[in-house]
Amino acid sequence: MSTESMPRQLWRDVQVFDGLAQLGETMTVLVAEGRIAGLWPAREFDEAHARGAVEAGRGGVMTPGLVDCHTHLVYAGNRAGEFEQRLEGVSYEEIARAGGGILSSVRATRSASEDELIAASLPRLDALLADGVTTVEIKSGYGLTVADELKMLRVARRLGELRPVRVITTLLGAHALPPEYAGRADDYVSLVCDEMIPAAVAEGLADAVDVFCEGIGFSPAQCERIYRAAKVHGLAIKAHVEQLSNLGGSALAARYGALSADHIEYLDEAGVRAMAEAGTVAVLLPGAFQVLRETQLPPIALLRQYGVPMAVASDANPGTSPICQPTLMAHLACTLFRLTPREALAGMTANGARALGLSELGRIAVDAPADLCVWDIQQPAELAYAVQAGRLRQRVFNGAITHAC
Ligand SMILES: N=CN[C@@H](CCC(=O)O)C(=O)O
Numbered sequence: 001m002s003t004e005s006m007p008r009q010l011w012r013d014v015q016v017f018d019g020l021a022q023l024g025e026t027m028t029v030l031v032a033e034g035r036i037a038g039l040w041p042a043r044e045f046d047e048a049h050a051r052g053a054v055e056a057g058r059g060g061v062m063t064p065g066l067v068d069c070h071t072h073l074v075y076a077g078n079r080a081g082e083f084e085q086r087l088e089g090v091s092y093e094e095i096a097r098a099g100g101g102i103l104s105s106v107r108a109t110r111s112a113s114e115d116e117l118i119a120a121s122l123p124r125l126d127a128l129l130a131d132g133v134t135t136v137e138i139k140s141g142y143g144l145t146v147a148d149e150l151k152m153l154r155v156a157r158r159l160g161e162l163r164p165v166r167v168i169t170t171l172l173g174a175h176a177l178p179p180e181y182a183g184r185a186d187d188y189v190s191l192v193c194d195e196m197i198p199a200a201v202a203e204g205l206a207d208a209v210d211v212f213c214e215g216i217g218f219s220p221a222q223c224e225r226i227y228r229a230a231k232v233h234g235l236a237i238k239a240h241v242e243q244l245s246n247l248g249g250s251a252l253a254a255r256y257g258a259l260s261a262d263h264i265e266y267l268d269e270a271g272v273r274a275m276a277e278a279g280t281v282a283v284l285l286p287g288a289f290q291v292l293r294e295t296q297l298p299p300i301a302l303l304r305q306y307g308v309p310m311a312v313a314s315d316a317n318p319g320t321s322p323i324c325q326p327t328l329m330a331h332l333a334c335t336l337f338r339l340t341p342r343e344a345l346a347g348m349t350a351n352g353a354r355a356l357g358l359s360e361l362g363r364i365a366v367d368a369p370a371d372l373c374v375w376d377i378q379q380p381a382e383l384a385y386a387v388q389a390g391r392l393r394q395r396v397f398n399g400a401i402t403h404a405c
């Protein structure tokens with residue numbers, strides 16, 4: 001149904017978290033033509049606005065649809081064996097250097113067809129949707145050839161056609177060095193810059209470019225080459241940085257105007273300052289922190305002090321965060337990183353959207369796109385407090401109710 005032909009819909013007596021804060025009063029919300037057409041304190045509502053509108057719901061907590069701004073949802077196989085190895089004391093880096101880790105998922109993903117990848121990824125996407133996601137970013141990075149990276153991005157785009165969700169795609173060709181380029185990392189970076197990025201742009205498959213700037217990934221100098229190529233092709237920049245060590249990757253990404261610097265457990269004050277100056281969002285990934293049993297905490301106090309917006313995402317991936325439940329991430333952001341529930345929810349709505357360069361999303365405001373969730377809870381903080389499936393009463397995508405219990 002086109003948004004013009006949808007009936008106007010009215011929600012009454014909802015507690016609203018607008019993407020940054022809880023509004024003080026119980027609200028009435030009107031949706032028309034896929035957008036939020038009106039937002040009033042309930043006791044000030046003029047019933048004239050209700051004429052011709054469908055009564056879509058009453059009570060509960062309304063939030064923007066959740067924005068999961070960092071996922072690796074498309075992959076084949078799984079790495080449960082590595083999970084067991086790590087529990088026995090082998091580190092993530094040791095597994096990677098022995099040819100496992102990301103490269104293990106690369107082998108499985110290269111040998112999967114597009115349809116097989118769709119079949120493997122849809123249940124993961126459905127889990128995100130059932131937990132309130134209306135916008136999801138999906139990275140490539142388990143192909144590492146031009147053809148296989150494009151295959152992953154095509155699958156990501158197709159997922160967005162199969163389900164009512166907005167999919168943003170990110171080319172992560174520089175995720176790991178593929179074995180056929182062993183000892184020739186600079187040549188592989190040339191492949192990313194000169195072939196992968198142009199091919200992804202030519203097919204309209206990528207919205208952004210990402211890198212893994214790390215000892216087991218790519219050096220700052222190599223990442224810089226990729227940022228330059230991304231800029232030439234008009235793609236936004238994102239970065240996996242300061243996850244296992246501090247290479248100054250966040251400051252470098254910020255210098256190139258990156259939308260976000262993600263992970264950032266090892267980020268220092270200079271990096272925080274650079275991000276603040278560039279308006280780069282800090283994407284916190286408590287799932288990876290938890291699964292890797294990391295102990296170095298991201299510098300939350302400094303991020304607050306410098307006013308760097310903080311997003312929270314699932315990082316759903318087969319290695320470091322095999323978790324497809326964004327509300328669990330809100331809980332972990334509070335319990336592990338000491339975010340307040342308000343910060344965690346802003347991280348999964350307004351700031352998550354900002355990390356994707358989509359500032360009109362993740363907000364409940366007049367004229368904003370009507371991507372909404374209505375939850376069976378009394379107050380927004382409960383979303384971060386309790387870990388419990390089944391609380392999502394309605395999920396509204398582009399003005400259409402797509403999930404109702
Ligand atoms: N750090 C690099 N990339 C992913 C993990 C990928 C994997 O282990 O498969 C992350 O966000 O943690």
Ligand SMILES: [Zn+2]
Pocket residue numbers: 070071072240315317
């Ligand atoms: Zn990641």
